[in-house]
Amino acid sequence: MDITGNDEPGCYFNQTVGFFYNKSEKLISPTWRNRDRVVVGLGLTVCIIVILANIMVMTAIIINRRFHFPIYYLLGNLAAADLFAGISYLFLMFHTGPWTSKLSKQKWFIRQGLIDTSLTASVVNLLAVAVERHQTIFTMQLHSKMTNRRVCLLIVGIWAVAIIMGLVPTMGWHCICDLTNCSTMAPMYSRSYLVFWAVLNLITFSIMVGVYTRIFIYVRHKSHRMSQHTTQLRHRETVINLMKTVSMILGAFVICWTPGLVVLLLDGLHCSDCEVLKYEKYCLVLAECNSLVNPIIYSYRDKDMRRTFKRILCCLCRRAGDAQEEQSNVRFNTLEQENKTRETNSEDKSNGAQLLISQNQEIKSSSES
Numbered sequence: 001m002d003i004t005g006n007d008e009p010g011c012y013f014n015q016t017v018g019f020f021y022n023k024s025e026k027l028i029s030p031t032w033r034n035r036d037r038v039v040v041g042l043g044l045t046v047c048i049i050v051i052l053a054n055i056m057v058m059t060a061i062i063i064n065r066r067f068h069f070p071i072y073y074l075l076g077n078l079a080a081a082d083l084f085a086g087i088s089y090l091f092l093m094f095h096t097g098p099w100t101s102k103l104s105k106q107k108w109f110i111r112q113g114l115i116d117t118s119l120t121a122s123v124v125n126l127l128a129v130a131v132e133r134h135q136t137i138f139t140m141q142l143h144s145k146m147t148n149r150r151v152c153l154l155i156v157g158i159w160a161v162a163i164i165m166g167l168v169p170t171m172g173w174h175c176i177c178d179l180t181n182c183s184t185m186a187p188m189y190s191r192s193y194l195v196f197w198a199v200l201n202l203i204t205f206s207i208m209v210g211v212y213t214r215i216f217i218y219v220r221h222k223s224h225r226m227s228q229h230t231t232q233l234r235h236r237e238t239v240i241n242l243m244k245t246v247s248m249i250l251g252a253f254v255i256c257w258t259p260g261l262v263v264l265l266l267d268g269l270h271c272s273d274c275e276v277l278k279y280e281k282y283c284l285v286l287a288e289c290n291s292l293v294n295p296i297i298y299s300y301r302d303k304d305m306r307r308t309f310k311r312i313l314c315c316l317c318r319r320a321g322d323a324q325e326e327q328s329n330v331r332f333n334t335l336e337q338e339n340k341t342r343e344t345n346s347e348d349k350s351n352g353a354q355l356l357i358s359q360n361q362e363i364k365s366s367s368e369s
Contacts, residue, residue, distance in 0.1 A: 011177040017108050017188070018101045023179050024187035026277060028101045036097040039281060043093045046288055050086035053295035054079040060308040067304070069143040071136075071242070073151045074129045075298075077158065078249070081121035082291035088114035089288050105188065109170045112186060116197070117166030119257070119287075123204050124158045126250055130211045133246060137215050137239065169193055185267045185280055194268030198261045205254050212247055219243065245301040249294055256290035259283045 012019065021028050029036065057079040061067040067076075095103055095111050103111070136144050146154075173193045175182040183189045219240060260283035266274045298305045 012179070013105075013176060016101075017103050017105060020175075020179075020182060020187040021100070024182050024184050026184055026187055029098055030101075032098055039285075040093050040097060043089060043285070043288065046285075046292060047086045047090040047093060050288070050291045051083055051090070053292065054083040054086065056309060056312055057295050057298055057305075058083070059312055060305055063312075064304065064308045067308075070146045070151045071129065071132055071143060071246075073148075073155070074125060074132060075246075075249075077155045078122060078125045078129070078294065081118055081125055081162075082294055084121060085115075085118035085288070085291045088118045089291075105176075108188060109174075112189070113166040113170060116169075117162045119201070120165040121158060121162035122253065122290075123201055124161050126208060126253060127204060128154060128158060129246055130208045130250070133243065134211055134215055137219060137243070183267055185264065185276055191268045191270060194264050198265035198268060201261050202258070202265070205258065208250055209254065212243075212250060215243065216247075241301070245297065248297050248301065252293045252297065253290055256286050256293070260287045 018028060058076050061072050061076040061079075091114055092111055095107065100108075132144050132146070169189055173190055174188050175190045176188065178190065181190050181192065183191050183194050186194070259279070263274075263276050263279050263283050267276045299309055300306075
């Protein structure tokens with residue numbers, strides 16, 4: 001359904017964003033309050049850090065050949081989803097507070113759709129990681145034998161699903177023609193869509209937690225039956241360390257996103273006594289922090305990743321130092337040239353003065369003779 005059409009009976013396509021906010025009793029502040037400035041300032045800072053940190057993760061996976069395996073490609077895609085989330089929240093920070101009333105309906109749906117897309121990309125990617133780990137662990141392998149082509153197709157499929165889910169409200173699952181079904185937290189989203197969205201993600205979280213619980217039970221049982229050979233011990237430790245890293249990422253994701261999804265679910269169920277607007281900002285900040293937590297987990301858990309991060313930072317520092325040195329050399333050379341020019345000019349002036357004096361002396365002696 002087009003959100004830019006003319007008003008039909010029972011529909012409000014020509015109304016402003018402020019109209020829907022007033023109907024949902026989510027008032028837009030006409031002026032900037034101190035709380036708004038703090039939220040936007042903190043949000044912009046976190047967004048910039050998220051973008052830079054996840055670019056570094058993706059760069060590390062690209063340049064280090066030890067990470068050229070399916071599990072790390074999927075973790076790199078998770079970093080891409082976090083990078084996209086950082087960009088989405090950056091867009092949100094520039095279109096929130098008093099600026100919300102100036103948004104067109106198209107921009108408002110883009111703002112919400114970007115966040116929905118980034119969340120879906122992260123959830124589906126984590127589900128793919130869970131399936132990949134289940135397949136490899138139960139065959140006692142460190143890495144999947146999936147080809148690079150299949151991994152690329154899987155990543156493309158993840159983003160296709162994420163984009164479609166982000167576009168669903170724009171394509172018709174909204175409340176422009178049904179004001180009584182409008183959400184409070186997202187005033188142009190249908191409450192039924194929020195219930196669908198929250199329940200789907202919470203069920204996916206539960207499935208992933210169940211998969212990892214089964215994997216850990218299997219690994220623990222299998223490790224007791226393994227012989228004490230050094231190669232098998234090292235293999236087991238590597239598998240367990242990688243599992244712990246992935247589990248920490250999943251745990252952080254569930255902790256950061258579950259409160260927001262629960263609040264969305266309560267809003268979708270029209271819980272009037274829940275005061276969802278009171279907790280909305282806190283849930284949003286917590287969800288935003290998740291994109292910042294993953295690079296910290298990578299650097300804390302994976303030694304190779306940590307070394308690669310140091311390599312990247314050292315390379316950047318070296319380049320910055322070389323650039324400064326070049327600038328200082330240019331300045332030094334310029335000063336030297338200026339000094340040489342001044343010395344040359346002064347020598348030319350002194351030589352010219354001596355020449356004039358000698359010429360005057362010759363003229364004077366010739367006149368006397």
